[in-house]
Amino acid sequence: MLKLDEIIPEDSLDSLSGSISSSLAGNTYAVESINDALLMLSRESGFSELFSESEQKWFEDFKKLSNLSKSLIIRLYGRSQKIFRKSDLMKIIPNDIDQCLRELNSLKFLCTDMLSLSSEMLVHALNRQELDQLAGMYNIKNFKSLTMIQLRDTLLKTSSVSPMASFFKVSIQSKDRFKGLIARILHGCWYVDETYTQLITQLLWLTSLGSESAYNRPNKLQSIEAIMKTELYSMMLVRRGELVFPSYVVNRKSTIYHTSDEFQKFLELMGLEIRLEYLISQKLYDLALQLCLDNKTKLIGEVTNLSFRRIDLPQFLRRFTSPYRAFRSLLLMIDIYERQRKYNEAIQLIETLLSLTWSLHNDDQFLNLKLTGCVLDQLGPCRLGYLLNRYIINQGTHEKQPIKAFKYVTNYFKLYNECQCLRAGRRLMIHEQLMKLFDGVKKGENNHRSSQNGYTTAATTTNNVTNNKPSNADDKNNASDRNGIKNTTSQVKRRKIQKPVNIHGKDYENNNDSTEGICRTNEFFIDSEKEESLTAIPSLVINIKEPPKVEITAPINASAKEIGTHRPHYVWFENTSPNKLQEHQSPQESNTLLLTVEQWTVRYYMANKNFEHGIHCESQIYHLLFCILFYDILFEISPSPPDVFYSYRQSAPLDLFTDEFYQSRKDLIDARLQWLLAVDQSDDHSNSLAFRIHTYWELHNGERCLWANWDLLKNSQELI
Incomplete structure (x- = not known):
């Protein structure tokens, strides 16, 4: 077990040349951070075994680089631009650029051979003057009137087909000639070899497992490299002392990746998930759906194959395995289907994920891997509540089939009612969705029976809606008055023509003499047997105490x-x-x-209500209180539970919000709760609640722990 302070970079940066510009001064901390990662790689055998001998040799050669060359690698890493001119590199390293280029060329991080790159990448590296030069070589007409985007597209289309070669039926490698011409134009340029940027990505990911910036990533980053660039920046802030995490002890016990192939597959699926999140954030749903369809078979195979599941790991570590990343991509696919209103496809995918246990065969060698709870627990953090909720909404609301949705969910709970991960909030939400379906079906049934009982004498009914507000009406029921909207339209409600219903070859008239208690609702028939199944709502909200509700009406004078x-x-x-x-x-x-x-x-x-101070903070005040009152249980247990602190930049233990958090700290948590109940009866000031809040506020104010917002209040007295 290592503490953060014990990791010291091997190379001292005191010998850094004084000729380095002030803009590079901050990179010294980034160099220290990358040295920390390399040192951790050499100390952790479980990490180093994931790299081949040639890759480990490359890391050893990387350590021997000058600090200036390391700074250049850090500045180039994670950029979307891959081809650089020497003038571009001189803006980053003003002095000794030739020495840096020689070192990085011998390391094979920077190369000059452009023929291995794609035509698209090469043509996007050309400026306007170079594009015009290339267009002149291909005799493109009026190329000066084209924009750079149009000119690039024209050049790529022209290079892909050779009209002269197709006429004479001669095989000519037009793309190779095109790339050769661009390579001559870009003579003296350098490009970053992605093979070694991927090595740096793998290094940073292994040393950042569970860290805050890698785990809670923004959804507008396009690649895993961009996320690791953010993580490298976080490491630099820690080195500079601008970002402080709790001083916990890292205690790794479990090995997440056993082989290099397993690790590479995880990174591939992680990259797919990040790409999908980016496309969704940019509302590029067609591209996202096509990407999902191209990988759908592989994703479902990764989820359904029990041999890939890592049930040997704690549940909170399974989020870092390939089956869970594939599962997350499938959840994003459901979201994309819904955004494009392809609800039937979303329903089919949800049913596939919910029926994982039903696909087991008697001769399956992994049949004995059943858990006491939901099978989705084997993948990682269970998303059963989310799947059931989306199924109810898609099937019952969007597809107008509430009875089918109702029966499916109730039957599912009859088979798998042991899912302990379905928390009270999710159970309440599913219960409310089922009650909405039930009320909708019963309302349709009552309307149908009312029409059968003779309430159809009038052909039409007219309902005049005005904004005449009753003197005792509530403001919330008269939104049109508040917004100044007047509605005096005469709305005509027409009686629907009732048709005979055919059931099992028999015709039944919709009248009072019908002896079969049958009505038609959303293309489904409700008889007495099905009505019994509708009333059999599973017990999902037992012992849930609802919070008190306070309704306040506020006047509004304009929209x-x-x-x-x-x-x-x-x-x-x-x-x-x-x-x-x-x-x-x-x-x-x-x-x-x-x-x-x-x-x-x-x-x-x-x-x-006679309050002296008020602040709007949603749930932030509860995060802050929980962090202060339970700080020692969260971070100061010695020894800490295994694997809950896997990285040196965590704002919370990895098992938070899981069953393992309480199970591994049961005695401590129960004792703290008992203390909170009896703290007002104690006369000892050092054991008072105010003393504890003030002490932990002063000791840990400003730390990045549990996403607590320390700037919410000025001092501990306001919190007390």
Whole structure:
């Protein structure tokens, strides 16, 4: 077990040349960070075994580079641009650039042979003057009037087909000639070999497993290299002392990747997931769907093949395995289907994921790997609640088949009601969705029976809707009045023509004499037997205590569009203190303010509930309180539970929000809860709640722990 302070880079940066520009001064910390990663690789046998001898030799040669060359590698790593001119590199390293280029060329990180690159990459490296030169070689007409994008596309199309060769039926490698011409134009340029950027990516990923920036990544990064570039920046901030994490002890016990192939497959699926997230964030759903369809067979095979599952790992570590990354990509595929309104395809994919246990055969050698809970637990953090919720919405709401959705979900719970990972929040959400389906079906049934009982005498009914507001009406029921919208349209409701229903070859008229308790709702028939199945809602919300509800009505005088805001504003009347000279001469005045719902609520509680201070913070205050009250249980247990701290840049243990968190700390957590219940009865100041909050605030204020926002309050006294 190593502490962060014990990792010291092998190369000292004190000998750095004084000729380095001030813009490169920050890179010294980045060089230290990459040296830390290399040192950790040499100390962790489980990491070094994932690289071949040639790759380990490359890392050894990397260590021997000068710090200036390492700085150049760090600056070039993670960039989308791969081809650089010498003038571009001189902007990064103003001095001694020739020595750096010689070192990186011998390391094979930078190369000059352009023929191995694709035509698309080469043509995108040309500037306008070079594109015009190449267009002149191919006799492209009016090329000066074309934009650079149009000129690139024209050159690529021209290079792919040779009209002269096709006429004489001669085989000519036109692309090779095209690449050769560009290589001559780009003579003296350097390109970054992706083979070795991938090695750096693998190194940074292994040394950053579970770290905050690698785990909670933004969805607008296009590649895993970009994420590792962010992680390298985080490592640099730690070295500079601008980012402080809790001083826990790393305790790795489990080996996540046994072979290099397993590690490479994980990185491939991780890259696919990152690419899908980026395409979704850019609303490029067609490209994202095509990428999913190209990999669908491989993803489903990765999820369904039990031999790939790492049930030897704790559940919180399975998120770093290839089956879980494939599962995550399939969840994104469901999202893409829904965004394109392909609900039937989304339903089929959800059913495939929910039926993983049903596909087992008697002769399956992995049949004995069943868990006591849901089979999705074998993949990683279970997403059963999410899948069931999406199934209910897609099948019951979008596809208008509520009975089918109801029966599927209830039957699923009859078979797999032992899923302990389905928490109270998810159970409540699924229960509410099922009740909505049930209410919708019963409402349709009641409407149908009402039409059978003779409420169809009038051919039409007219309903005049006006904005005449009753004197005792609630504001929330008269949104049209508040927004100044008047609706006096006469709406005509026509009676639907009832047709005879044919069931099993028999015709039944929709009248009062029908003896079969049958009605038609959304293309499904509800008889007495099916009605019993509808009422058999699974017990999903047992012992759930609902929080108290406080309803407050705020007046509004205009819509958000009318006042030029993107969200509604509400009216607040506030009394102002009169001047001392006019205190007895004029009545108290008031101000009228337009506030957002958060500002309005804070002022309401301060004015009516006798609060002195208010702040809108969603759940951040609870994160901060939990972090302070349970800090020692989170980070200071010695020895720490195995594998919960796998990286040196974690803001929380990896088993947080899992069953393992409580199970491994049960006695400590129960004792702390008992202390919180009895803390007001203690006369010892050192054992008081205020003392604990103040002490841990002063010791750990500013640390990156549990996503706590220390800037939310000025000092510990406000929290107390």
